[in-house]
Amino acid sequence: MYKILANTIFLGKDVHFLPECHSTNDIALNLVRQKRALEGSIVICDHQSKGKGQRGNSWSSQAGQNLTFSLILRPDFMDITEQFYLNMAISNSLKQMLQDYVPTIEVKWPNDLVVPGYGKIGGILIENTFSGKEWEFAVVGIGLNVNQVDFESNRASSIKLITGSEINLEELFRLLITQIEQGYIQLKKGKWKEIKQEYLMNLYRKEIWANYSSNGEQFEGKIVGISADGKLKIELKNAEIAVFGLKEISFL
CATH class of the missing domain: 2.30.30.100 (SH3 type barrels.)
Structure with missing residues (x-):
């Protein structure tokens, strides 16, 4: 059971936990459409049966082994032409946190988390809603392979497969949300140059x-x-x- 986070400013003060669902992004988007969305709300699911990835791909995850959740943000301080900075800020935050577990993790454009020699361990899918030309909400879906060890694709891996260690999902979730909040605050403060520099520094295959x-x-x-x-x-x-x-x- 994932509880409201006490060590954050606004992320995770409203947590919707579901034992099973089709897609946390879909549920979060429904909250937005129903005017029930608060910035910082999180939808997290123990077993996501029809998770979505980039390019219309699916995200497969075994029950109780991984982290699959969606954040509801309101980046109305940004122009809609600047959407990729949110992508970079979230990617940087995940990289910063996860490198404590897997030091060689990199960001594969646009927003996959990969470990060279092992494969993909996570991904981000951002779906936006707009009011006219204004950015209303961003639903940030995150899927992370943590303790799963069997995959249909040989391009997928997990933290446990790489490190050999079982990870406490609730503790990892708390640490990730705390780091993501710091990255989002950096974005709000206008540290865009620093965000892009960090993203490029960790970019998979850069200059190769x-x-x-x-x-x-x-x-x-x-x-x-x-x-x-x-x-x-x-x-x-x-x-x-x-x-x-x-x-x-x-x-x-």
Whole structure:
């Protein structure tokens, strides 16, 4: 049972715990639509049966083994063109906390958590609601493989598989929420340059030549940065810089 957090300012003061659900993001979005959402509310589920990932992918998680939860935030201090800074702030916070368990963890653009040599251990899915041109709410869904050891995909891993240690889920949840709140406060304070620098410093494959595919064609490239709107900037072999959106490129 996940309780209201005492050591945070506003995150986790309203916690909705469900033993089982389809998707914590869907439940959080329903709270927003029903005008029942408070900034800092959290929906957490012990077994998420139809979790959502980027590109319309699913997020599979065994009951009682992992963390699957959604945060409700109200980033109305930002312009809707600046959405990726929220993504970077959340990614940085997760990286900072989890590196105490797995020092080699990196952020794979746009918002996966990977450990080179092992695979993906977590991901973030942000779904937004708007009122006209104003940003109303952001629902930040987070899935983290903690104690699960069996996966259908050989590209997935977990903290336990990497470290060999069983992790207390409630303690890890408390530490993550505390760190995420600090990252969000940094965003509110306008520390955007620092947030982007940290994101780039921890970016998977940055300044490394690797293989990718786009529009059915494979090519070799080197990640060199992120555009203002969060697109991936890759240097090609001819020294040209190409820019790719979420559904325009695949990592090979």
